[in-house]
Amino acid sequence: MAFFDNPVIPGFSPDPSICRVGDDYYVATSSFEYVPGVPIRHSRDLANWRLIGHAFDRPSQLDLPDTAPASTGVYAPTLRHHDGLFWLITTVVAGAGNVLVTAEDPAGPWSDPVPVGVPGIDPDLAWEEDGTCWCVFSAGGIRGVRIDPKSGQLLGEPVPMWSGSGLQYPEGPHLYRIGDWWYLLLSEGGTERGHALSVARARTLPGPFEPHPANPVLSHRSTGHPVQSTGHGDLVQAGDGTWWMVLLGTRPRGDTPMYHGMGRETFLAPVRWEDGWPLPGPLELRAEAPALTPHPWPREPDRDDFDSPALAPCWVSLRRNDPEATRLDERPGHLVLHARADSLDTPGALFVGRRQRDPDCTARTLADVTGDGRGGLAVRLDEAHHYEVEVADGAVRAVARIGPLRQVMAQRSVPDGPVTLRIDVTTTDVLPPSVTVRDPKAAPPSGLRAGGPDTLRLGYETDGGRFEILAELDGRYLTTEVAGGFTGRVFGMYATRGSAAFDWFELRPA
Numbered sequence: 001m002a003f004f005d006n007p008v009i010p011g012f013s014p015d016p017s018i019c020r021v022g023d024d025y026y027v028a029t030s031s032f033e034y035v036p037g038v039p040i041r042h043s044r045d046l047a048n049w050r051l052i053g054h055a056f057d058r059p060s061q062l063d064l065p066d067t068a069p070a071s072t073g074v075y076a077p078t079l080r081h082h083d084g085l086f087w088l089i090t091t092v093v094a095g096a097g098n099v100l101v102t103a104e105d106p107a108g109p110w111s112d113p114v115p116v117g118v119p120g121i122d123p124d125l126a127w128e129e130d131g132t133c134w135c136v137f138s139a140g141g142i143r144g145v146r147i148d149p150k151s152g153q154l155l156g157e158p159v160p161m162w163s164g165s166g167l168q169y170p171e172g173p174h175l176y177r178i179g180d181w182w183y184l185l186l187s188e189g190g191t192e193r194g195h196a197l198s199v200a201r202a203r204t205l206p207g208p209f210e211p212h213p214a215n216p217v218l219s220h221r222s223t224g225h226p227v228q229s230t231g232h233g234d235l236v237q238a239g240d241g242t243w244w245m246v247l248l249g250t251r252p253r254g255d256t257p258m259y260h261g262m263g264r265e266t267f268l269a270p271v272r273w274e275d276g277w278p279l280p281g282p283l284e285l286r287a288e289a290p291a292l293t294p295h296p297w298p299r300e301p302d303r304d305d306f307d308s309p310a311l312a313p314c315w316v317s318l319r320r321n322d323p324e325a326t327r328l329d330e331r332p333g334h335l336v337l338h339a340r341a342d343s344l345d346t347p348g349a350l351f352v353g354r355r356q357r358d359p360d361c362t363a364r365t366l367a368d369v370t371g372d373g374r375g376g377l378a379v380r381l382d383e384a385h386h387y388e389v390e391v392a393d394g395a396v397r398a399v400a401r402i403g404p405l406r407q408v409m410a411q412r413s414v415p416d417g418p419v420t421l422r423i424d425v426t427t428t429d430v431l432p433p434s435v436t437v438r439d440p441k442a443a444p445p446s447g448l449r450a451g452g453p454d455t456l457r458l459g460y461e462t463d464g465g466r467f468e469i470l471a472e473l474d475g476r477y478l479t480t481e482v483a484g485g486f487t488g489r490v491f492g493m494y495a496t497r498g499s500a501a502f503d504w505f506e507l508r509p510a
Contacts (some may be wrong), residue, residue, distance in 0.1 A: 001306075002046035002289035004268070008185070008247065012263030012488030013039070014191075015076035015122075015172065016246040017184075017490040018236045019086075025236065026106045027246060028055060028079040028088055029445050030268060032487050034316040037062045037074040038090060040106050044295035046236075046244055046268055051300065051313050055088050063103065064319040068094040068215070071485035072350035073319070076172055076232060078124045078258075087149065089135070091121040098123050098137070100152060116152040118145060125149065126362070134205060136161060138171040142186055144206050158239035162200045162209035164188040165216065172232040183278065185211055185421040186410035187231035191264070194221045195231035197247070210434060218269070218280045220249075226261075227267060227283055228252055235271060235278060240291045243271035245280040249358070252481075253427060255451030259479040261381075263488015264354050300357075303506035308336045311352070316490065318351050325350050325495075333370070335502045337375060337495035344494055345383050345401055353380065353492020359427050359454065360510035361493040366416040366503040367391050375500025377421040379456065379491050385483040387473055389458040391422045392497065396421070398458040398470035402477045409471035418503060420461040422493065425475065426510065427454045450475035 009016070015030040025046055031037040033062055037056035041049040056062035056074065061066040076430035077090035088110070089100045098120075099113035102120060116123060120139025124428040127133050136144040139161035146155040164170040173283055176183045181201040189196040196216035200209035220230050233247035249267045268290075294496035300314050317326065325338040356379070365377050369391040376390030387401050396419055397411030454475035459468045478489055493502050 001287050002294060004289045006267045006283065006285050006287060007251075007265035008047050008246075009041065009049050009266035009270045011265060011357040012490070013266045013355070014248045014264035014486065015232045016248060016266040017077055017079040017174070017234045018246045019081045020080050020238070021081050023239055026086070027266065027483070028077045028081060029072045029386065030076055030486070031056075031316070032071050033064060033068060033073040033140075033319050034487075034490070035062060035064070035319060035321055036313075036316065038077050039313075040079075040108075044289045045292045046238065048296040050297035053313060055101055055103070055110045056113075057108060057110075058349055059320065062095070063090065064092075066319055068319055068347070069209070070347075071487055073190050076122045078174065078234075080125050082125075082127055083131075087125055088117065089123045089125050091123065091274065093121070095159070098285055100125075102151060105238070114150070114152040116147060117154050118147075118158060122172050124174050126177065128177070128205070134426065135174060136173045136175045136184070138173060142170050142173045142184070144175070157294065159206045161206050162186075162211065164198050165211060167194070167196060167216075172306045174234050176235060178278075179276075180253060181276065184460075185233060185235065185278075187233070188216070189219070189221065189231070191229060191231060191248075192258040193228055195229045196221065197231055197233050197280065205504035212277050217277075218247075218282070218283070225283075226251060226285060229264060230283060230500055233269075233280060238290060238292060242291055243273065243278060244290065244384050245271050247283075248281070249283065253359075253453040254476065257481060259453040259476045259481045261453055261475050261479045261489050262359065263480070264486070294467070297351045303504060305333060305504045306502070307333055311335075314354050315352055315492075316354070318349065319347070322350065326352060331501055333503065334501070334507075335493065336499055337493060337502070338499045339375070339495040339497050342494065342496050344378060344380065344386050344388060344405065347383055349494060349496060351378065351492055351494045353378075353490040354507055356425070356489040356491055358509035359425070361425050361507060362510055363423045363505075363507045364420060365493055365505040366420050366502040367493070368503065369498075370416075371499035373495065373500050374400070375493065376499075377423060377491070378494050379425075379478060379489055381483050381487065381489055382485055385478055387456055387458060387471075387478065388494070389423060389460065389470065390496075391419050391421070396460050396470070400471065400473055400477075409473070412468070412470065414460070420463055422459055422467060424457040424467070424510070426452050427458070449469070
């Protein structure tokens with residue numbers, strides 16, 4: 001029997017929306033303040049996905065101001081295929097609002113955005129048999145309105161549809177015509193531990209909708225399941241007739257209240273039908289494979305030597321692309337970054353990174369920082385929560401920013417020339433070899449991690465390859481349980497003074 005591993009898209013990849021065209025499946029996920037925006041992934045078997053592009057990959061589509069707060073930007077998209085085109089509708093918070101883009105090929109290019117004049121967030125698209133298009137969205141409840149999708153013009157006034165079982169924050173609606181019914185799937189309970197999926201159905205639009213008598217139809221709240229915060233699901237029928245759901249979830253770890261640093265990830269769950277209702281689940285970390293021919297793609301390369309003329313699609317920046325500050329043509333085989341702000345605490349700072357995909361991992365880069373330059377390797381959640389190991393003024397230092405506090409944890413002088421910077425993430429409760437705890441029930445020694453999801457070790461490698469650790473830091477401070485927001489950790493390179501050149505970068509599972 002074949003199996004697949006959940007999450008099917010590991011790392012920060014929330015709010016998945018899916019569509020099928022023939023034997024191909026496509027998923028779009030939220031990107032918030034990172035650009036390019038809205039990753040588009042392709043699969044042939046629902047379990048293995050590869051990144052093929054982004055729906056918002058140029059300034060004319062998405063150009064967030066540097067002042068846009070973290071966790072604003074591009075919220076939950078809906079991806080659909082209709083009448084020979086791919087349609088994607090989403091909300092750009094602190095930007096253009098609700099917009100719609102189209103493409104003949106999901107890998108791009110996508111059109112410039114068309115504004116859609118609905119309030120709120122999480123818009124969805126569905127078509128009636130006569131071609132009438134409905135936009136359903138969350139704004140003080142779930143509402144819907146007919147629209148002209150080509151112009152974005154509303155063809156009437158929004159009307160209430162169905163807003164769930166009474167839990168807070170009904171959101172993420174998806175509307176489907178399946179058989180003789182219209183089904184409205186939504187999330188409620190908040191996108192934290194209380195997250196849940198509920199469903200209702202109606203014979204005609206805009207209703208009335210009758211709810212499933214046992215809503216919510218999927219939730220892991222108040223359970224010991226290793227996957228929590230389940231919600232923002234979207235249905236798809238496979239080519240073999242089976243039904244599936246992609247949805248977001250988290251993998252919290254550590255002591256109460258438990259923490260997740262990798263953000264909300266994309267999971268896959270089977271869907272069964274009972275009495276005309278779609279019922280998703282169970283959701284397992286290792287599950288029986290879909291009844292499709294396995295089609296694994298090669299894993300995204302762990303290492304980039306910057307030999308290509310353009311950055312690979314897996315790389316993201318903050319709020320806007322800046323080709324003048326992010327250069328691959330300035331020094332052959334290097335990524336050269338030119339500082340835009342003097343600290344990663346500043347929203348306008350230049351940072352180029354990749355999402356953390358593995359709970360235990362190692363990030364390394366060979367940094368060449370000369371003159372008055374300052375730059376290095378960082379792991380970021382937002383402007384107020386990040387750790388970095390950087391080179392400047394003939395020294396390498398470990399820096400932690402946690403809320404209002406910023407601290408240089410340690411520094412050492414290094415010889416002139418490139419330095420290999422390194423950050424290890426370890427999910428373990430084992431104390432460093434230099435520490436002995438005689439009574440396992442005793443509190444850990446002062447300064448050591450007590451209950452966080454992981455430990456981050458920051459430092460550099462000597463010429464002999466030995467890892468010189470400058471700081472060991474608790475991973476809980478780089479989680480949304482502490483920092484708030486909707487994203488996950490991103491590892492990458494930065495420059496905060498002058499310029500910094502990077503010969504290579506790798507992010508590998510430990």
